[in-house]
Amino acid sequence: MLAMAYLLSATKLKSYAQCPRAYYYRYEYGLKQPSVFGAAVLGTALHVTLAQLYQDWHYQEPLPSEEWLRYCWENQIGALTVAQVEEGWQILWRYFETxxxxxxxxxxxxxxxxxxxGLTQVNGLEFRLTGRYDRLDSLEDGLELIDYKSAKNPTMPATDMVDLQLGLYSLALEQRYGKLLRRMSLLFLRTGERVTYEVTYEHRRQVETVIGELVLRLLDEEDWQPRCGEQCGQCAYARYCSAVDAEPEPLPEVQRKSRKLQLCFSL
Incomplete structure (x- = not known):
């Protein structure tokens, strides 16, 4: 049976960099992580509206009208309350004006x-790089990735997470478009704030280093050592970890899928 490339995302890379053992529990052993967030209905409606605003506009005039923005919004309000519809329109109008x-x-x-x-090969193993974006803009010298943030109380992503995102996205987007990712901008829809990160070669090198370390553990499944720190206090798997508890609980039985790694050979 043909093995598939190993799936990687920025979230998975950050999880591994933070603690290899927690990564093993979640992604290799198969323990589910409890979800604490519900569906963000208003946020989804805002994202889809902005996608249609850009995607379906005819671009025969310099700027779309208020009527076009309202048309795009009204296509998405079916599941919203009256208050959410009003709040969403105010957010979109501020975005339009700024x-x-x-x-x-x-x-x-x-x-x-x-x-x-995208695909990358490290130490004879093939990895499939994945991620999502809200908008991708062309620049004179490359690309800019736009990520909309619509939560009521958004938090700035940790620097290490951003660095891994930039490196992974840079590798994958260059394969897809043949252009370098130059920057990533976070747009906080409720405040109008824009935070921009410049992409450097160091981001790519860091991602390649983390993937290289991950490869060694995938090939030697006995060495998923814990990395202790502040994250241990909020770790969903702490009760199973000998680094946190001298007498950890035994791992529950799970139905594990056989993992197949795609080996790559140079001919």
Whole structure:
């Protein structure tokens, strides 16, 4: 049977970099992580509206009208309360006035609501790189990835997570578009704040290093050593970990899927 490439995302890489043993419990052994977040209905409606705003506009005029923005929004409000509809419209109108109108013309993005996919080979193993973006813009010298943030109390992502995201996305997007990812911008829809990160070669090198370390543990399944730190206090798997508890609970039985790694050979 043909083995598939090993799936990697920025979230998985961050989990591994934070603690190899927690990574093993979740992604290799198969323990489920409890979910604490419900569906963000308003956030989803805002994301889809902005995707349609850019994707379906005819671009025969410099700027879309308020009527076009409202049309896109009203296509998404079926599951919202009256209060959410009003709140969502205020968020979108602020975005329109701060992100589009001042430019004088709405630029057509390269893609919206897309999936990042790429392949990389490290130490004879093939990895499939995955991720998502809300918008991808063309720059004179490369690409800019746009990520909308719609939560009421958003937190800035940790620096290590951003670094791994930038490196992984840079590798995958260059394969797909033949252009370098130059920056990633987070747009906080409720406040209008924009936070931009510049992409450097160091981000790619860091991701390649972390993947290389992961490869060694995938080939030697006995060496998933814990990495203790502040994260241990919130770890969903702490009760199974000997580094946290001198007498940890035994791992529950789970139905594990056989893992197949794609070996790559140079001919």
């Amino acid at each position: 992100e589009i109108v001042p430019l004088g013309v709405m630029q057509r993005p390269l893609a919206t609501e897309g999936r990042i996919q």
